[in-house]
Amino acid sequence: MSAPAAAHGIPHAAALAAWRGRAPAPPRALALPAPELLERFHPDRRPGAMVPLRVGASAGLPCRAELAALLQSDALVEDEDIAGAPLLDADVLVIGGGGAGCVAALTAARAGARVLLATKLRLGDSNTVMAEGGIQAAMGPEDSLQRHFEDTLRAGHFAADKALVAALVSDGPGVIRWLIQEGMGFDLAEGSDRMGGNLLRRKPGGATAARLLSYRDFTGLEMMRALREAVLLAPGITLLERHPALELLTDDRGRCAGAVLHELARGRPVLARAGATVLATGGAGRLHVAGFPTSNHYGATADGLVLAYRLGAALREVDSFQYHPTGIAWPPRMAGQLVSEAARASGAALVNGLGERFVDELDTRDVVAAAILREIAEGRGVARDGQAGVFLDTPGLERAKPGILGRSLVTLTHLAHRAGLDAAAEPFLVRPTLHYQNGGIAIGPDGWSGVPGLLCAGEVTGGLHGRNRMMGNALLELVAFGRRAGAAAAADARAERPRNIGLTHLADWRRALIAQGLPLARKAPLVFPPYGNFDMAKDRGRAA
Amino acid sequence: MRVLTDERRCVGADLGAWMAAGGGAGLERALADRGGIIPAIEAAGLRGLGGAGFATHRKWAAVAAQPGPGKWVICNGNEDEPGTFKDRFLLSRTPHQVIEGALVAALAVGAADIVLYINPREAAAVAVAREAVAQWEAHPLLARLAGALGEAPRLRVVTGSGLYIGGEETAAVASVMGGFPFPRLKPPFPAESGVGDAPTLVNNVETLAHAGHILAQGPEWYRGLGLGGAPGTKLFSLSGDVLRPGLHELPMGTTLRSLVFGHGGGVLAGRAFKAVFTGGPSNTLLTAADLDVPLDFDSLRARGSRLGTGAMIVVGEGTSILRKTAEYVAFFAANSCGQCPPCKIGTHQVSRILERVEAGAGRPGDLRALENLAGLLPGSGRCGLVDGAATVLASSLRTFRGEYERALGPSGQEDGQEDGQGDGQGDRLRGGGLRGGAP
């Protein structure tokens, strides 16, 4: 089912010989203009990949077919299911325990709000913790907020919302200070002092300046560790782990009034009533769109998009996904796991089965990914045990910069070890992996969705990245908009009180589905991927 | 017939009164025939009464065979197991009986350092033992012992950490050396390498208390005390749902029925008998089917259980086996010393699952998870703590599974229990039958 994995190509042994023979392969620019490359080889451009949405606030918008099926489905809960359910009250409900959720919860709690933080898995289990490369913030003397602004827009093919991008890049330096205040560490430039020195900066793919700040090659982990401790210790935040949200609640004015949570430990619904709700549910990698493996964490099942859309929020760029160029292609058991862009940012080349480079490795992710898929499709890939990919030349990097693998690419070296290879001696076999949802719920600069009472932050939102996200803007976004949404939610929650909460929006939704001839049998959100072997409908009956 | 708990011998720290009650005779006999000590102990069939049931004469012979000087005898009175309260009785009521036995042992193995190692939480036992030790100092028997040993014996009281784990023999050695009572892997056994790497005999208080009597009255007398071939008497710490709990000294080999329904006066309030947690409580439960089992080391082992310390915690109808098991596993989890993560974390995981099942918050899969842990954990520690916890868990799961299922209720049950009969044997691979479906 996975077309890009088609195994034709140059056998691994022959490809290794070619790679050795040509090392170091000379750089080579694309032989094809980028627009044509994307048109022909990017997975999102394949026929049938997209369908127009038929119901909801964004009817007519093209959407990835797998996602559209979930968006246009019926609710998992009925009104009668929530009768007698325990009720929890808060000023602000934050749904999602990753980076954006933690930042929003901290910000709201510090603004005086009583916060409920509900998360499907455990606090911190998220894509945030897996982010390796870094976080962008325009820091260098040659750099500016304007350049960050323009780079982000250009990388996103000018599809992003300028007001959002301006907010994002303007927050950058302040976000770094905030993170340091929360106890997150950052790499310093070589020889720099902790006080008064300079931060280590690297150039992310598609950028015009060195702007990527990092903590080794586990920046997200370092961030999540600090945020997790902060949330666990913050007075005013009540943490609900293993409490996925199944449906948003509305009040009699149509305002979002919280959510129906499912307490997995007991198999029963719990109502969380709140003056304002922040959706920070992350991405959709575990939908495995286009049959791709994914680098995403287990919980990335697009739940937030489903809930918000059903309540009337508008979406954007839901036909645009990011395929990270360098997912592991072999061994199969590690397929989809990420080899950080830090490897290419540090100088590692991509090499095809003929021992040739074929793309500027630091071009934007969509272009690099499409270029790899082209090499595979045209038979110049490397085939091994039924998997196809191209080489990521880590041995070449180590030769050029001795010691770099052990010193600053710790995670990569560890990954190679688990794959059973020595990164300094043998190149990784890589191919694109589903990495990021570029679009999402349309928001304003304070994180407001169009639905009163509902804010969004992090990967679940759309508009910041246009049609392609730059490396390092995801970590920046989740802090910048986590803070914005948290602050706005706390302020709004004091003004508004939900009354007569329920699921009144579902009747209109079902009428719309029926009018479009869409099936009511399909239920969403997905909550867990199919191979999680979990049936939510059955689990909900447990406590009955 | 009471030996150790005979009222005439319960003279406290008064050494003169002990001698007047017939004390000293065992040591006299030992001094008269040093080479006959170990054979006498062997002939008597004395075994380790702290729980292990190991043949006492072998331990003694092993230490005796090591080159001296510098050997140690540790009289282990750390006693901290739930439901065990025998050593504190002996140390506080009849300490000279214990000391004399320890001196006999010291003479047999050639040790000049004799330590009464006592749980500091038993303040009375510590105080009386200290006073008792002081009274020996000028006693002529001690001078004769010095003559036999070639140096003056150093008899003293050492209070341990008060931690349960300190009762394990290598932990007792570590504690006597002033360290944290960490058990270590054996071999080497303390008999080869104990206190300061010197050969060290570690015996339970009750075991040593018998030694003097065996020397004084002969192995035949001792053997004759027991029933059905089992030698001697045993102190049973009877507690739980019985009319007359307390310390009962009975012939080794007394039946469980006789202990509970005769000496114990039966199950409290005339309720039905459910089970007994024995020894640590770290062993397989005894049930109504075991009422006629003689309580001795070999008979209980033949039934798949153990005598342990002789603690017998009786559970009658109306008392929850699940709650009792949870209580004991929690005790083990809290007292795991930390050296072996599978022990510390594993017992804690069992404890957490039991607590939530008990609290009505059990989940589908909890029973399987418990069975799995009961199979995975044994053998995973430097000492036997984790094995004890796993054994009592497996036993209660196997025998009283219905109590667990009731507590789990319908929401905690798995569906499609095609192989969910549960035999508590999580340690063997069940063939075929891969499970599908969701909870």
Place this chain on the structure above:
Amino acid sequence: MREDGLEGGAGVRLMFDGHAIEAEAGASLLQAWTAAGLPLTENVGCMGQGVCGACRVLVRREGERLADTALACETPAEEGMQVSFLDHFPARRPHAYDLRALTDSWTALDQIDAVFPEAKNCRHCSGCDRACPKGIEVQRMVNLAAGGEAFAAAALFDHCVMCNLCVAACPEHIDPAHLGQFVRRMSAALTLRPGDLIARLREIERGGQPIDPEAPGANPPPGP
């Protein structure tokens, strides 16, 4: 190939939380669990990257006496293994502090003792070291932190993935993982003051970094 990275075919047999399952050789324990059709709603996060610490397990390999702690996503299934998931649970009592209130760095070392008084009770059992799936010298970190050597302690906890196995392993309830984060966070919050960042923040405050949304670079280049 399937989405979870596994292909069909028999391989090794193991016992996992009471289920006798078969796994493809080379599959991780987590993949073996899902491939057997068993429900996975906890003890899972990054699915293989080994950075989230969610999938902690006890593992006993065939023929070995002692079990090990491990992360299921990066431990290959082996024939005859016995495996148990380990729940996540909060520390017995929170070690509460407010990093933002810790503004006087002269009191920083006192704060370590005030917030984590148990750290000085370390009994040196090394259970935390044995439990750590990342090979961190946890006990040394605890001892360094208790001795006030904050930077040295913080450096040792660089690779912590928040599995909290050391928290579960510690008999003195020191909560090493949280202590490690405390010294790390304190070190950053009190001593990391990048000059370039401070300069840029000052510049932004003064209005020196305006954004022009209609600058030439902010719009697509004119078509050919």
